Amino acid sequence: MRFLRAHAALTRELGARLEAEHGLTMSDFDVLIQLYHAPEHAMRRIDIARQVLLTPSGITRLLDGLERCGLVGKRSCDSDARVSYAVLTEEGLRKVEAARQSHHADIDEIFGAALEAKEREQLGELLARLPLAPTAKECSE
Amino acid sequence: MRFLRAHAALTRELGARLEAEHGLTMSDFDVLIQLYHAPEHAMRRIDIARQVLLTPSGITRLLDGLERCGLVGKRSCDSDARVSYAVLTEEGLRKVEAARQSHHADIDEIFGAALEAKEREQLGELLARLPLAPTAKECSE
């Protein structure tokens, strides 16, 4: 219960700030961050989907939007004509870096006010142990 | 990050089970539980909204559905003609009790497998301290 409430309130607050300051939804930002950390800032669409826990169809539509904004581009794959990569554009890169700054500040503001550093770490550790993240790649955002 | 991932996976899993076993979404269940714990199993619609972190319009539509299923009914207020109460029906009461059982079992299965009792308590305590729950009424679900 607390989990659900905390999540709903937290995503609402952080999402609203991201939206206001950068015109991005949390999902948009999430995808951009994945690309930011990927080699050459490129990823297969399906890998993005798995990473951010959306379905492939969700990713298609989400990337449509980011492409229209000029933040990401497409690149096809030589060895497998089925796959297409999403790549961060120059503009997308700048956008990510700006949004990352302010998003981190927002998070610090909320979590920092409530929890000591040690407690934040504890929280992270407990959440990581839930048997739910299929590809729980490390990510320090 | 871990928080977002854990939430997405958790709600997906629990939501799917609730849907399969009882035909309820998480939000439906959430509302029913609030009513279940309320005096006379009745609440003002706006109080439900605040409690489950949905907007009033979301509550209107959600309750529409539950009313069509015969799980809740309406009751008007004598002292204030603006408010209307949502009340659990007999059938709704039975439904809640059944769903509660199996939902708790699902939660125990997931959390119990991952965390010791003491850790679960710790997690709950940390989440409760986030400054995000406007009306963080006690609720032990």
Add this chain to the structure above:
DNA sequence: CTTGTATAGTTGAGTACGCAAGCAATATAG
């Protein structure tokens, strides 16, 4: 009483997804 302001609730339009179905391209088997 009247006039403003706040509150409870609904409704219309729009959005962000998921699911199921489909299309290509690839991999595997016979």
Add this chain to the structure above:
DNA sequence: CTATATTGCTTGCGTACTCAACTATACAAG
């Protein structure tokens, strides 16, 4: 080499929301 799965991706449709605008009631001040 054909036939059958499997994989990556997209599309149509449905759903669960939100936001902004609206109605109706309540309350407070002049």
